[in-house]
Each structure stands twice: as C-alpha cells, then as structure tokens.
Amino acid sequence: MYSGLALVAAVPLVLSPYYVYVANLALVYVILAVGLNIVLGYTGQLAFSNGAIFGIGAYATGLLRLDLGIPYGLALPAGAVVATIAGVLMALPAMRLRGLYLALATIAFAQFTVWVFVHWDGLTHGTSGFVLKPVDFSPLPVTPPTGLLYLSLIITVACVALASNMLRSPIGRAFVAIRESEHAAAALSVNLTRYKVYAYGASALYAGIAGGLFVGAVGAVVPDQFGLFQIVLQFCMVFVGGIGSLWGSVLGAVLIIGIQEGMRDLKQFQEIGFGALLLAVILFFPSGIVGWLKTRVAGWSEPLRHGDRED
C-alpha cells in the first residue's frame, strides 16, 4: 500500500501534467467507489443516487468559491457537508423501499437533481455551467495541479482509513447484518433506520468530498457531468473490484479510470475498446478482482467480505 502511495506521490515529479490529472481523477473515483461500496456492498442498498450527491458536492463547493468567494480550503468541507445533508434527506423516504424499487426511487431522485442543476439558473448557472480559477496553494511551492494531487492523496488515504475502521467496528457489523437480512437484524435489535442513515450519510459524505476535489481538478462544472451514466460507471468500479471489499473498490476505481484513459488512443473506437476490455475483465473475474485474489492468495482476508452466494 505504501508503495502505491509513493508511486502516486512521484507522478508530478516524473510524468507530464496529463498524468497528474489522471492520477487525481483516479483518486476522486476511489473515494466515490469506497463510499458507494459502504451503502451498496456492505449495507446491501441498491442506491443509484451517488452520482447526484457527487454533483451536489461539486456544485456546492464550486458555487461557494465562485459566487461567494469562499476559499477552496473552506468550500471543500462545506460542500461535503451540504452533500451529506442532501444524502441523508434523500435516505429518509428510501427507508421503506427495498431492492429494485429502491433503485428506481433513487434513479428518480438522481434525474430530478440533474434537472434542478439545469433549470435553477439563478443558483447553478444552468446548462452551460461555470468555470473556476485554479486553486491557489500559495505559499506552498506547488503548482495548482500538483498541490491538488497531493491534497487528494492525503484525503483519499484518510477516507480509506476511516472506512476501514468503520467497517471493522460494530457499525460495520450492523451494516452487514442489514444486508444479509433486515428481519434478522431487526430481531437482533439493530436499529434499521439509524444504521441505514449512517450508511447513506457516510456514502454521501464521501461523494461530497469527491465532488469538491473533482471541481478543483477539472475547474469547471456542468450538469451533464452528473447524469445517471456517472452512477453506472461507479457501480462497475465497485463490482469489478469486488463488491463488499474495500480494497476492491480502490482497485476497481483505479482500473476503470486507467482503462478509460488508456483507451484514448483508440480515438473513435474507444467505446468498443473500453466495453470489450471491461467485458473481458468481468469474464475473467466474475466475483471481482478481490474475489479472485481471495481464492489465489493464501490468507487474504477482509472482515465481513460479501460472501459468495449460491442460487
């Protein structure tokens, strides 16, 4: 893991600004995937709202910087808080729903959110979105992209560590209990509502943080960026890594961003290349990469990994 960190930290020193950007994007998606996994993989909730919450975090951070002149260091956490609140509010009506019904309700919420981004012109600047100045890291001697990469790295490590701890704690066990059987969990006096709120809240917090970092890296916000396609991609990251595996999400995010960027040279055939490669990956690793690793690497264990289900 430390070698991974060292590798990322070395990118700005060795590779061109393009790779700095790609690394940054990968970190953003790592945070997103880890957050999504909390609610999807560990708690078993088919929530399609992560993309929209990601967007809310991005818009919040961006607008605070643009329209209120708040510096990035404050706008980022503030945006994350806004996203968390939105995520928790969204979770409340979702309590009653299960399975694909929950999926549909969260899809509806996501569509509605993008519609608001587009039509609430006065607040969000509408369909054309807005552009921001690069984040200023002075007095530190780093360029904005490099500074942002290191910031993202630090935040990503913190997020992963936090998630790891949470999942090993009684909270994590409660999540898994809910996933395996809500009735049993309730029978064991697990407060379903409370823990579901924690799960949605955690995932929203992560999505909000990711949104703020995203805004810093890209420098522009448009509504199109946060449509349902976003969440489908995030799902794929979680599944390819291995659902219910924290490190799986990290791997999945890095892999998929890597494939996406790597396919650039295929130009107009990128979609075919990306789809074919993604298909190949899942055909070879149907339980996700971590699922495969578990069968190959002796002693690989992760607490409360999603067990293999038999039909």
Add this chain to the structure above:
Amino acid sequence: MEQLKRILRASVVLAAALGIAASAQAEEGVTDTTIKIGTMGALTGPLAGIIVPQFNGIEIVFEEANAAGGIHGRKIVFVREDDECLPSKGVGAVKKLLYEARPFMIVGGGCSNAAIAQKPEIVAAKVPWVVTAATADALSEPVDPYVYTTMSAAWTEVYGMLQLALDEKKSRIAVVWQPDAWGKARIEPLKEALKKKGVTAIAIEEVAVEPTDLTPTALKLKALNPDAVLMLLYPKAAVPFLRDSMKVGLQPLAIGGSPLVEIDQMAKGAGSVEAVKNVRVIAAAGFGVDDPQVAKWKEKIEKRFGDRFNLYHMFGIAGGQFVVEALKRAGRDLTRERILAVMSTMQMSSDAYAGPLKCTPADHQCHKTLGIFALKDGRVSGVGSTTPTR
C-alpha cells in the same frame, strides 16, 4: 598549418553550435518535414455526430495540402483527442494534447461544455487555437490573442434570424428554443436583439431537447396566432415541432439556424414537404450540400470517410482552409508568434462560406456572412446571404 587547423576546428564547433541553436529554436510541434496540429472534441458521446464531421472536413483539407507537397515543404499531422463534450474528459484531452502530443497549434474543439474548461489550459500554454464551430460566444469574446474562430458567433445567427423576420414584415414573432448549452447561448443574444429592434416576442417557449411530441407547444402557439416563429432548435426538436404544427394547422414563416440547414432531411423526418414549405434557414454555411460549389468536397468526403456530406463538414473545410492559408502566409520560418500575427489581419475566401473570413486584431470572430436557405424543388438552395450587425 597549425593556424589553419585551429580555424577549421573553431568553425566546426561554431557550425555545430549554430546548428544546435537553430534546432533548439524550432517551434514546438514543427519539425523540418512536419507540422503537428491537434484538436479535441466529441469523438464519442451524443455530440459526436456534429463534431466528427467537422474534424473530417479539417482533415480532408489538410490531406489535400499534403498531397500538393505540403506547406513550405512540411506536411500536416492531424491529431485528434476525445473529450465527449464533458469537462472532466475535456481537461484530460487537452492536457494529453498539450503535454504529450505537443502540437504547434490547435484547430477545432469548441464544444462549449468542454471548451470552458479547456480554454484556460490552452491560453496558459500559449498555443494558438482556431475554433471551427463554437457554441459559446464566451470563447471568442472578449478578444484573446491566442483564440480565433472561423465560425459565426451565436449572436450573428440570431440577429440574422430576427432581421429576416422583420424584413418579411412579420410583427407577431414567437420563439421556440431548447434549454441546453447551445440554446442558452442563443436565447440570450436573441432577447438582446429583440430589445434593440424594439420588438416584443408574443411567446418564448421552451421545448425539451429530444421530444417525441410537441403538439401542446404547437397548440399554445396557435392560440397566439404568430406570423413568424424563430426556431432555436436542433432537428431532433425542430422536426416534431414542424410536424405537429402542421398537424394542428399552424404554419407561419419558420426561421431556423445552422443546424436546420438540411431542410430536405427535416422534410423526410416530418413526413412531407408540406411541413417545411415555410421554413427558411440562416446558416453559417454558404451553400447547400448539393450545390456545385462544394461538389468537389462532397465527393472527397464521401470517398475518404463514407460520411453523408453535411454542413458540419463545411465548417471544418472552411476552418481547415483558413489554417492552411495562414500557415502558407507565415512562411517557412514558422513560429507561433508568426502565425498569430498573420491571423490577426488575415482575410481570405473559403470554399464553404458565402463571404470572406476576415479577422482584425480587435475582432477574432472571423466569419460574419451567413447564407439564407429554403427548399426549392426538393433541394436545399441558397436564396441569399446576410451579414448581420449588432
């Protein structure tokens, strides 16, 4: 003898030093035999259908120049990157271009969603950028020394559309528009134009970007009895609008912008030529796709790419010709300063536009003359041209 050797040695060293200095001064993206030109745009995603033809148009012009021996002995290498018209992918595309491919200049791009994020990078890297089809006036105004556009600005088209309605003595003018980035970039200047001409639109209706049915909108407008409708729409919305308007008996003068120039295709989609009988289009292109003026390009495009020749190819062709001409005029000693200086006062005619491309140091929106089109005998024909002012 010893003296001679010393002189010889010194001259060799001097020659070598000069040689190194000379190649060190060669501009980025330019070698002895090549000029690398980059572009970024939607190669995939919903806007690919509009962007890729432009790039094909640019490339066909470059290939023709290369086939004729290149520009001052250099052939153009055209590099494309995909941005899917999204900022996140766009920043990656522009950084990959600028820091990996390292082109001499960038020709193309301009899909506004991505461009707003890309422009700061390009300008900071001091790379000349010729936008061949901008949707956002914000790209070319205010004037930036590095950014030129060979596409008419959004305001030009809508001022032209309004003027056409007024020239036809229409007074009950309605507007339908689609609330995406493209539509937004046009409704604002149109409102400004209406104000300037002292005209109040009887209705300004928003329609979905991809509607299946616009009967309610048509009914709403019919109740207001317009004699002209300005359509700030793409065919996806314009065709249902024209079709459903005809259905309910509403057929005023319908004026559209560039994307609607293929009136014959729209007629097919709407089901009949009747539906488009009152359609006029103000387009950045100068000629219809079947016009003999562009026949040579049509043939080349169809042969090389298998595309159905359309107006987006023409935008690329005009932009490509502009760049080739600028490169020629900049001379063999090619630097970015030289080409920027050349472009700042350049005037030339392209094969695809009705009027000249003309830039001034204060105005980098080089394309001001639009064509007016209507459907005559089943073919899209130019019925005039206009150079709107504001």
Add this chain to the structure above:
Amino acid sequence: MLLAYVIATGITTGALYALVAVGLVICYRTTGHINFSHGELFMVGGFLAFTLHVLLGVPYVPSLVLAVLGGGLLGLLSDRLVYRPLISAPATAMVVATVALSFVLRGVARYLWGGQGEYVPFPPIADPSAVMIGPIAVFPQQLVVVASTVLCMALVTLFFRLTRTGKTMKAVAESPRAAYLVGIRVERVYAMTWSLSAALAAVSAVFMAPLTQLTPDIGFGLLLKAFAATILGGLGNMPGAVVGGFVVGIAEAFAAGYISSSVQEVMAFIIIMLVLVLRPTGLFGVKAAREV
C-alpha cells in the same frame, strides 16, 4: 382539446415504452437479470431497419422482418458471449457485463452509422398526413404504433400460453433447477429468451423510428424509461410492465402538455417517486414474499 392530444401522445409513447419494457421483463423473469444493454438492442434494431429501408431501399415490411431477425440474432450473440460464461457468476457480474456490452454496441453503431449525420430521418410507414379522430388530428404512424404494440402483446401472450417453447420459458422462470430436472435444456431457453427480448426491442424501434430520433445514444434514456415502467408495474410482471409503460408515457405527455415541454423527462420520474413512496411494491406487485 389539449387533453385529447395529450392522451393521444401519451398512448403512443406509452405503447413504445410498454413494448420495450416487456422485452426487459421477459429477460428479467427468465434469467433474473436486468439487461443493461437492452436500450442498445432497440437502437441497433432501429438502425438495421434504417439501413435496409432507407439506404438500401428494401420495402417496409421485409425491412421490418429482417431488422427483427437481426435483433434476434444479436440477442443470441449476447447470450453466447456474455450470458453463457457468466451463468453461475454473481448477479453483479451480469450488470458489469451488460454495461460493457452496451458500450460495445454503441461504439459499433457509431462507427457504422455515425457518418449519417446527427439527424437520421426515417419515413413513416403510412401516409404522413394526419387523420381526424374526433376533434383531434392524429398521424397514422401513431395508430400503427399502438396497433402493433397490441398485436405484439397478443402474440407474446399466446406464445407463452400455447407454444411449448413459451411454456418451457415459463418453467425456467419459475425454477431453473426444477426445469433441469425435468429435462428442459435450460441453456437453450436462456438463449431463446435473449433472442426474443432483443427481437421485441427491434420491433418497437422499427415502429417508433419515424416518430422519434435515431442516434447511437438513445439507448440509455430508453432503458431508464423501460426500467421505470417495469418496476412501476411490479417486478417481473408482464401485464404490469405494459401498464407501467402506458403510465410513464401518459405521465410524460401530461407533464409536457400542462406544465412545460422541458419538464416532461423529469416529471415521469417524479410521478414514479411518488407512486413508490405510496405503494412501495409498484402498482401491481405482490408483496415481497417472505425474505428472511
């Protein structure tokens, strides 16, 4: 007057969504998976018909038949390449696999048909001039859409009720294991399911193409609507999916007519959200069987 038009539009688009939803439901009921490339199957079917009818000049009905056959073949191919290898994999693998397939189909469609331009017109099968039904003008194509949907629904129902293949599909849907035990070739049934589902998508595309736009990117949006219709009607319930489709179509039409055209997309989803809050198992869903 407006109401009549709104209902007419709602029924037309609703019929389209219903047909696409039924294709999705057939796949879901038999295999237990939501096919994320279903929208792309629709899109490819439409383009196949376009190539045959518009580019090659093949008459309408043979184009329809060939496009549907092509769609069915594509379904078979998907089964071979994507589903068969993942039969015993977790459900999550199928999600990724069908998403990946949707990318491939989209990319191929863009390569083959992208050069046609961003607007691809498809002429209607019937005379394009509107006919009067009561106070409102209606395009014959709209009637064709509704009629063909009803016809397809009838055929599909008869298929499941009367033919052997249909019955084996139902058997597999109920319990693959039991089907195995009585000697049903389950893999064959899965292949047939994919094929039928894709063919239905192609049929809807061919009839709807004259009324809507045909681009490589229409798949995802359509999938969402079909998904919404399916769930609205109660999961895995074919008649429910049909009703769900009409509900979505009519909700959209009402939103477009009475609120604003630009609201129509999101309105459908608002309505869905409300329905689910009030009735968490959809309009017709049976209460979730004991899930302990």
